[in-house]
Amino acid sequence: AVQAAVVKYDWTVDYLSAAPDCVERLIIAINGQFPSPTIQAVQGDTVVVNLKNNLPTEGVTIHWHGISQKGTPFSDGAAFVSQCPINPGEIFTYKFVVDKSGTYFYHGHFGMQRAAGLFGSLIVSLPPGEKEPFSYDGEFSLLLSDWYHQSIYLQELGLSSIPFEFVGEPQSLLIQGRGKYNCSLDLCPVGSPDCLQCNASANAACAAPFVLPVQPGKTYRLRLGSAAILSSLNFIIENHNMTVVEADSHYVEPFVVDNLDIYSGQSYSVLITANQEPTRNYWVGLNVRGRLPATPTGLAVLQYLPSNSSSGLLLPPTPAPQSPVWNDFAVSVAQAEKYAAKTGLAYSAPPAKSHRLLIFLNTQNTIDGHIRWAINNISYVPTATPVLAAFKFKLWKAFDQTPPPDRPPPSDNHLDIYATPNANSSHARYGNGVYVFKLGEVVDVVIQNTNTLNPNNSEIHSWHLHGHSFWVLGYGKGVFDPQTDPAQRYNLVNPPLRNTVAVFPYGWVAIRFIADNPGAWPFHCHIEPHFFMGMGTVFAEGIHNLPHIPSQTLGCGLTKPNW
Numbered sequence: 001a002v003q004a005a006v007v008k009y010d011w012t013v014d015y016l017s018a019a020p021d022c023v024e025r026l027i028i029a030i031n032g033q034f035p036s037p038t039i040q041a042v043q044g045d046t047v048v049v050n051l052k053n054n055l056p057t058e059g060v061t062i063h064w065h066g067i068s069q070k071g072t073p074f075s076d077g078a079a080f081v082s083q084c085p086i087n088p089g090e091i092f093t094y095k096f097v098v099d100k101s102g103t104y105f106y107h108g109h110f111g112m113q114r115a116a117g118l119f120g121s122l123i124v125s126l127p128p129g130e131k132e133p134f135s136y137d138g139e140f141s142l143l144l145s146d147w148y149h150q151s152i153y154l155q156e157l158g159l160s161s162i163p164f165e166f167v168g169e170p171q172s173l174l175i176q177g178r179g180k181y182n183c184s185l186d187l188c189p190v191g192s193p194d195c196l197q198c199n200a201s202a203n204a205a206c207a208a209p210f211v212l213p214v215q216p217g218k219t220y221r222l223r224l225g226s227a228a229i230l231s232s233l234n235f236i237i238e239n240h241n242m243t244v245v246e247a248d249s250h251y252v253e254p255f256v257v258d259n260l261d262i263y264s265g266q267s268y269s270v271l272i273t274a275n276q277e278p279t280r281n282y283w284v285g286l287n288v289r290g291r292l293p294a295t296p297t298g299l300a301v302l303q304y305l306p307s308n309s310s311s312g313l314l315l316p317p318t319p320a321p322q323s324p325v326w327n328d329f330a331v332s333v334a335q336a337e338k339y340a341a342k343t344g345l346a347y348s349a350p351p352a353k354s355h356r357l358l359i360f361l362n363t364q365n366t367i368d369g370h371i372r373w374a375i376n377n378i379s380y381v382p383t384a385t386p387v388l389a390a391f392k393f394k395l396w397k398a399f400d401q402t403p404p405p406d407r408p409p410p411s412d413n414h415l416d417i418y419a420t421p422n423a424n425s426s427h428a429r430y431g432n433g434v435y436v437f438k439l440g441e442v443v444d445v446v447i448q449n450t451n452t453l454n455p456n457n458s459e460i461h462s463w464h465l466h467g468h469s470f471w472v473l474g475y476g477k478g479v480f481d482p483q484t485d486p487a488q489r490y491n492l493v494n495p496p497l498r499n500t501v502a503v504f505p506y507g508w509v510a511i512r513f514i515a516d517n518p519g520a521w522p523f524h525c526h527i528e529p530h531f532f533m534g535m536g537t538v539f540a541e542g543i544h545n546l547p548h549i550p551s552q553t554l555g556c557g558l559t560k561p562n563w
């Protein structure tokens with residue numbers, strides 16, 4: 001057998017002034033790179049990242065999105081859940097095993113730092129001698145993101161202010177960190193200190209799109225991941241179909257699409273074959289779906305070799321590719337429902353029954369005049385003490401000891417999910433209680449969407465669970481009925497395993513997982529402003545079986561050293 005290796009990285013987190021879409025702004029970067037460096041490892045390897053925080057005045061953490069962290073819950077990188085933020089000048093060593101091949105990424109998990117550009121790819125290949133259940137001649141990795149010109153500090157201020165100021169639609173869409181802002185859209189008043197000026201002449205000269213060079217006739221694996229802050233993205237390649245083979249590091253039964261929905265926090269592999277007219281190149285496009293788009297298509301170029309590379313990059317002669325209309329949610333639901341696990345291999349079907357059902361009513365509320373998101377009327381506020389350490393050291397004063405409700409509270413039992421909530425009669429409150437599961441408990445969570453504070457509006461949310469993959473059992477419209485929906489709408493034969501799933505407007509989605517990973521794991525909307533506004537909670541499991549917790553995770557809240 002091949003010995004598993006230790007893959008080591010020395011990283012420094014710094015501010016960087018850069019212009020990924022031709023407009024200069026402040027980025028949080030690792031080793032001066034945007035996107036941050038790619039991690040390449042082999043299944044079974046131990047990844048060690050020595051992370052030095054060189055930001056002069058703020059803490060930082062990095063979350064390894066999709067990595068199970070079995071036995072290392074303290075390396076999950078969720079601020080105030082798995083660790084204290086790493087202070088300026090300090091070094092934190094993340095150490096974890098990558099136990100499953102596939103396409104992952106990592107990102108900042110403190111405040112809105114992901115929105116400052118703190119993200120990169122993490123690719124885990126199969127051990128030597130093992131083969132993917134599909135073949136390809138080459139691969140590309142594309143991290144997708146939406147991009148804002150406003151600083152994350154002003155964004156955070158707006159989200160927590162009265163009156164509320166939302167981040168709004170992004171200025172650009174980036175493919176592997178590259179985009180091109182349309183200066184004619186610039187709404188910044190000249191001289192405004194709060195927004196960046198668009199320099200049209202500098203802009204015209206800058207930023208070549210990302211290029212994917214392909215040989216005619218060959219097949220390529222595109223590894224895609226969305227680090228988006230707000231947008232539901234749609235990825236499309238002119239004239240080329242894509243065969244979806246992997247979702248969130250798990251193989252899926254292959255199916256063909258001509259456009260792919262990617263919700264924030266999800267990753268995919270698709271296969272494309274360079275089988276089109278080879279004398280020209282083709283646009284790779286990224287569009288916003290699910291919200292009224294106000295952002296131009298993000299573009300990269302699929303370049304046919306060798307003829308189209310000799311005299312510089314030949315831009316495609318065609319307009320930017322269009323995605324399905326933003327509010328055709330039926331199209332999105334239909335695509336989401338196409339996913340089925342590729343059975344055999346390492347796949348196991350879910351247990352036939354769960355021990356516990358949580359129904360999570362997602363609402364947008366006001367609390368003391370602030371716009372907040374809540375789950376069963378609790379809007380999550382991080383504690384000063386990491387939840388994991390609170391359990392390990394029995395620091396019960398660290399968080400609310402009353403567990404949050406498994407079901408929507410009785411006051412909302414007959415909630416009309418289509419009605420606009422009355423902001424003045426909100427039952428929501430701030431909280432930091434956690435759900436506690438017994439080791440091995442089989443848990444179902446049904447995420448129930450509702451109308452926002454705006455009439456006739458319900459938004460897509462992209463729910464991500466740390467420390468686990470879960471089975472996506474089914475989707476439905478309207479109000480989930482625990483009596484009939486499981487029998488009628490659940491797939492228990494080959495539901496896909498994922499770590500991030502979308503809940504669609506006025507609908508629900510049901511997931512199942514086994515609480516078999518001792519630790520404290522955030523479960524939250526991956527839309528960064530939504531989590532910032534309270535849309536999440538923490539699942540604690542196997543709390544009597546927690547491993548030793550390294551002291552480097554401590555030092556804040558009730559874990560301050562007692563000199």
Ligand SMILES: O=C1O[C@H]([C@@H](O)CO)C(O)=C1O
Binds near residue numbers: 166454529
């Ligand atoms: O969280 C959000 O706040 C705004 C709006 O709903 C405010 O009412 C919006 O579009 C969000 O996604």
